[in-house]
Amino acid sequence: MSLKKASLLIILILIIDQVSKFYIKTNFALGDEIRVFDWFRILFVENEGMAWGAKIPGEYGKIILTSFRLVAIVGIAYWLWDSVRKNSATELIVAVSLIFAGAFGNIIDSVFYGEIFSHSYNQIAAFLPEEGGYGTLMHGKVVDMLYFPLWSGYLPEWIPFWGGDYFTFFEPVFNVADSAITIGVLLLIIFNKKAFSHEKEEEKKEAVGN
Structure with a gap:
């Protein structure tokens, strides 16, 4: 693949990701929801940190996280170019392209x-409000909107730790960029042998040459 x-x-x-985020941001208030099906909803939330809403605490936590993302995207770009x-x-090039696109999409936010x-x-x-944005450069929040509550209900009492609790599967809200990263990682796992076969052959040749 070229x-x-x-x-x-x-x-x-990136276009699909950013257009969807722009539409949500300029048409929904936080928490607004459209029920497409019982198991699929458009729900506007914002993520200040990493996956699952985790974030680095402290005044400079957001800057550290965004800086780490910028460094990571350079590494992914090199991986793609080298591949x-x-x-x-x-399979490898497609997977790395998906991961790069997803990471870059969330970095824009x-x-x-x-x-x-x-x-x-x-x-x-x-x-572009006249009074300025809600934050400063490097302090943006990632826009999420895809919500798939496939099942909700109370877990059986016999389940350890969570028995009797109300549970929703699948609970996280995500976006197109997150989906691209997830699909890219799954491709690497599913097609692991084929994706990295070329690299293994190169290693064998180098070993024989030495």
Whole structure:
């Protein structure tokens, strides 16, 4: 797979991700929900930190997290470029492209959204508000909206620790960028042997040469 095709895939995912986030941010207030089906809803939430809502505490926690993401995206970009250069398996290049696109999509939120949007508490956010955004550069929140509560109910009493508790599966709210990262990681797991076969052959050749 060529770098041009990988780039087109990344651009497509970024467009879908950012258009969906822009629409949600400028048409929903925080907590607004559209029930598409019982098991699928559009629910607007914002994530200040990492996956599952985890975040680094402290005044500089957000800057540290965003900086880490920026460093990571450079590493992923090199991985993609190197995979294309080595003519690696298509599965590997597609997977890395998906991971790169997803990571980059969420970085855009983290870096810029605090500057370009007003807050969404009890109101619909304004794009490029005259009074300034809800945060500063590097302090944006990631927009999430895809919610799949496939099952909700009380767990049987015999289940250890959680027995009798109300439980929802699947509870996390995510976005297109998160989906791209998840699919990319799953591709690496499912097609592990095929994805990394080229690298293993190169290692064998180097070992024989030495």
